[in-house]
Amino acid sequence: MASMSLYAPPYSSCNRDLVSLPRGDISAATFKSSFFGSKVPVKPLSFFDRNTQKRRPKTFITASTHNFDVVIIGAGIVGLTIARQFLIGSDLSVAVVDKAIPCSGATGAGQGYIWMVHKSPESDTWDLTMRSHKLWAMLAENIRYQGSNPLEVLGWKKTGSLLVSRTLEESERLKRRVKQLSKAGLRAEYLSSHDLQLVEPALEVGECGGAAFLPDDCQLDAQRTVAFIEKTNRQFASKGRYAEFYHDPVMSLLRSPSNGVVKAVRTSKNTLYSKKAIIVAAGCWSGSLMHDLFIESDTALNVPVKPRKGYLLVLENFTSLKLNHGVMEAGYVDHYGAGKRVTNSASGLVDHGENLSVSMxxxxxxxxxxxxxKILTSLFILKSQFHLWKRGDRSVCQ
Known part of the structure; x- marks a missing residue:
């Protein structure tokens, strides 16, 4: 392997689209949603500028050509955990390359749900989803066995999840979903409107509403989890088995002139040769990435994976309302349906033809x-859901 000098910078904040309600002595606002039972005082919205976040310094490389057993494209949660498994489960050397840094894409924008409540046992990915759920639980238990607190290390919380309905039609669908999930081996139960009020007083769903409840669903913190995985991976750097190439976008793939097999990844700064495998773990950008990498070849690739737009509204140090569980509107499940129809319900509008929907x-x-x-396709939709205007000396958000 060619000589190199790697800098392992501290973990930085996630880079994601969100609306932040920071602390400070500023005028109060009112947030009102049918999702919660009453008006809740909050602080005025301010848009979080991703460009103001701290960024980790670039990795310093003194040579342009390197050799590894495995090269992984993508430093999200999938790419980093694949690297971790190779490092602790074999003697292979691993390189992780990314156009930015961890948490700059979907990993950083996610809410860390390890949920089964919105999954379908009939889907092609059910077995994979079940295995993923079990592996995360095993990781948390292993951390606890080693004397650490999974809450501190991963932000791990076994809160359970609630898939909430507000109409009779949605409630009937949730009852059928509970039966399916129970038959598939999960602990699941349906909560009536009255029972839901007992376990989650902050929710108001009306007499026709209810919820599917899965007590074993969990959540974690993306920043803490990525920091933990990176720390584990970097322990192998001193042995020459691990390297990170961040802020180094992949430009092309190099093929063997004799048999056409892909043998290396060429980035903007380096050429990374692979002896065993090149793994594409670019998440929802894998489709466009592979299209670009193979555009000059005779290979036609169709990777039907595309990103979708979402926003997070973060209410910092919020004491007026507390949730005991993770909560999801029933309309969210429409995102996992295969139907190409327009659905208009109390929990949102879904235009499957244009991937347009709103759910919370x-x-x-x-x-x-x-x-x-919220899962959205544009900021316009966000504004249509959270209308801001001035009333006297205060902002009002509804």
Missing amino acids: TATMDSMGNLVLG
Whole structure:
């Protein structure tokens, strides 16, 4: 392997689209949603500028050509955990390359749900989802066995999840979902409107509403989890088995002139040769990345994976409302349906033809902040859901 000098900078904040309600002595606002039972005083919205976040310094490389057993494209949670498994489960050397840094993409924008409540036992990915859920639980238990607190290390919380309905039609669908999940081996139960009020007093769903409840669902903190995985991976750097190439976008793939097999990844700064495998773990950008990498070849690739837009509303140090569980509106499940129709219900509008929809999730993060998530396709839709205007000397958000 060619000589190199690697800098392992400290972990930085996630880079994601969110709306932040910071602390400070500023005028009060009112947030009102049918998702919660009453008006809640909050602070005025201010948009979080991703460009103001601290960024880790670039990795310093003194040579341009390197050899590894495995090269992984993508430093999200999937890419980093794949690297971790190779490092602790074999003697292979691993390189992770990314155009930015961990938590700059979908990993950083996610709410860390380890949930089964919105999954379908009939889907092609059910077995993979079940295995993922079990592996995360095993990791948390292993950390506890080693004398550490999974809450501190991963932000791990076994809160359980609630898939909430507000109409009779949605409630009937949730009852059927509970039966399916129970038959598939999960602990699941349906909560009536009255029972839901007992376990989650902050929710108001009406007499026709209810919830599917999965007590074993969990959540974690993306920043803490990535920091833990990176720390483990970097322990192998001194042995020459691990290297990170961040802020180094992949430009092309190099093929063997004799048999056409892909043998290396060429980035903007380096050429990374692989002896065993090149793994693409670019998440929802894998489709466009592979299209670009193979555009000059005769290979036609169709990777039907595309990113979707979402926003998070973070209410920092919020004491007026607390949630005991992770909460998701029933309309969220429409994102996992295969139907190409337009659905209009109390929980949102879904235009499957244009991937247009609005639905909400809510949870308390590891710092005690209330995090509201919305799946949207544009900022216009966000504004249409949270109308801001002035009333006297205060802002009002509804």
